[in-house]
Amino acid sequence: MRYLALLLLMLAAVPAQATEWRMQSGSEFTFEATFESVVTPGRFAEFDVVLEFDAADPGTGRLRVTVNLTAADMGDADMNAIIADSIWFDVANFPQAVYESERIEARAPGEFVATGVLNLKGISKTVAVPFSWSEQDARANMRGQFVLQRIDFNVGSGEWATGDAIGLDVKLQFDLSLERGD
Numbered sequence: 001m002r003y004l005a006l007l008l009l010m011l012a013a014v015p016a017q018a019t020e021w022r023m024q025s026g027s028e029f030t031f032e033a034t035f036e037s038v039v040t041p042g043r044f045a046e047f048d049v050v051l052e053f054d055a056a057d058p059g060t061g062r063l064r065v066t067v068n069l070t071a072a073d074m075g076d077a078d079m080n081a082i083i084a085d086s087i088w089f090d091v092a093n094f095p096q097a098v099y100e101s102e103r104i105e106a107r108a109p110g111e112f113v114a115t116g117v118l119n120l121k122g123i124s125k126t127v128a129v130p131f132s133w134s135e136q137d138a139r140a141n142m143r144g145q146f147v148l149q150r151i152d153f154n155v156g157s158g159e160w161a162t163g164d165a166i167g168l169d170v171k172l173q174f175d176l177s178l179e180r181g182d
Contacts, residue, residue: 065100087157087158
C-alpha cells in the first residue's frame with residue numbers, strides 16, 4: 001500500500017504533457033494591407049505550424065509558426081516581386097519569419113492568447129496572438145486574427161515608412177485545421 005501511494009505521488013509530480021497537433025491541408029494564413037485606403041489581400045502559401053496544446057491546461061502549450069516569405073502571394077506576379085524586394089520582406093536575406101510562443105493562456109472558454117516572439121526581417125518583437133479553439137475527437141480548429149505595425153519590422157522602409165500611401169497596420173488571419181498527432 002505504501003508503494004502504491006508513493007507511485008501515485010510520483011505520477012502526480014510529473015508535469016502534464018500537451019497534445020501534439022499536426023496541421024492539415026486546407027489550413028490558411030492570410031494578410032490584409034491597405035493601399036490608398038483600399039484593402040489589399042494576400043496569403044502565405046507556405047507555412048508550418050508546430051503546436052503542442054491542451055485546452056484544459058494551456059500553460060503546458062507551445063506554438064511555433066514558420067512562414068516561407070518567398071511564397072507570399074498577393075495574387076499578382078508583379079506585386080509578389082515587389083514585396084520580395086529589400087524594402088519590403090527582403091526575402092534574399094530573410095526568407096522566413098518565425099513566431100515562437102513563450103506562454104499560452106486562457107481568456108474565456110474556447111478563447112486563448114499565445115504570447116511570444118516574432119522574428120521578421122531580422123527584428124524580434126513580442127507579439128500576442130489571440131485565437132479560438134474547438135476540438136472534436138482527434139481533430140481541432142484554431143482561428144484567430146491580430147494586427148501588426150509593419151514598420152515595427154522595417155517592412156516598407158524609406159519613402160514607404162510613413163503610411164501615407166500604404167497603411168502601417170497589417171491584419172493577419174489564420175484558420176488552421178489540425179489533427180492529433182498520437
